Amino acid sequence: MADAEIKYGLAGVIADDTAVSKVMPETNSLTYRGYAVQDLAAQCRFEETAYLIWNGELPTKAELDDFNAKEKRERGLTDDLIAVMRKFPKGAHPMATLRTAVSFLGIEDSEIEDHATDKLYDRAISLYAKIPQIVATDFRLRNGKEPIAPDNNLGFAENFFHMCFGEVPAPEIVRCFDISMTLYAEHSFNASTFTARVITSSLSGIYSSVTGAIGSLKGPLHGGANEAVMDMLKEVGSAENAKAWMLDALATKKKVMGFGHRVYRSGDSRVPTMTAAFKDMVDIIGTDEAKMYWEMSRALDETMVSEKGIYPNLDFPAGPAYYLMGFEIPMFTPIFVVSRITGWTAHIMEQLGDNKLIRPLSNYTGPAQRDIIAIDKRA
Secondary structure (H helix, E strand, C coil), X not given: CCCCCCCHHHCCCCXXXXXXXXXXXXXXXXXXXXXXXXXXXXHCCHHHHHHHHHHCXXXXXXXXXXXXXXXXXXXXXXXXXXXXXXXXXCCCCHHHHHHHHHHHHHHHCCCCCCCCHHHHHHHHHHHHHHHHHHHHHHHHHXXXXXXXXXXXXXXXXXXXXXXXXXXXXXXXXXXXXXXXXXXXXXXXXXXXXXXXXXXXXXXXXXHHHHHHHHHHHCCCCCCXXXXXXXXXXXXXXXXXXXXXXXXXXXXXXXXXXXXXXXXXXXXXXXXXXHHHHHHHHHHHHCCHHHHHXXXXXXXXXXXXXHHHCCXXXXXXXXXXXXXXXXXXXXXXXXXXXXXXXXXXXXXXXXXXXXXXCCCCCCCCCCCCCCCCCCHHHCC
């Protein structure tokens, strides 16, 4: 295969069909089932987006009520899982604890080998309901606080804040969070989604697939970038220092997180909506620190675009927005999972609908076949 064209990182390779999402080249818009994500974020709650991703159409009022009722019935973790989570090392990364907790959910599922479509859909809703509580429970335990049970009188986003902090913030803050959930929900064959589809193709099961996807998302070149963005902002330190910091980073070829994308070339279509939500958070919080992060991010953005023509991706405004909502930096990527579980499970179900084992070839660059030399004759 010496003459084979190798697509490193699978760049540009079309691996399969999907009807879940696409970046439309003519509008540069990410779409879920044909709807532009910015329109969904502006006009729909995240629950409607989740229904759309799994069912292909936006729900009617009756369908949404039924869907939300199913999600609420699936809320709640077993005492066994919470007991296991109490034993997690307090210094473990929340993505590691989330990965382990989701794997434990698979152990608890007595019908784990049943891959029927209706069973997969039920498990998808169960994961969608339970993962927020896992993230919130881990957050509280690592901070020496007792877990807070879900409140079935609250919607999806409101309930997450309740389980994390024991209270629901102003509707404007909840709305900013809800927008981020819609923007993060799905993005075609990204690294974690492709990981989920590869594992699914071996018929390993939905929990294995989601656990693998969480492992992939943890990396700083994928989901972990939103954490890295906030760490970067703290390193920059001030708006006045931002331009000089960026110029130095570019001159020394330092990795700058939150910029560039393998799919978009003229800007991530999700960024304007999330940037507006970030600005809303700045205005709501109103502190000098909040304003500093806004001014700093604007200066970094403008310098990168003017110097390199590289635009920010979704992680760039999402990281500081989550920080202003009160979330700890290590929680940012688990919050990504709270949203992306919808896209992952949609792809898992799609993969199983017409499954073929994903098994690419490789271009071997090692030595030619050779004989073993007896140990006493080796140089």
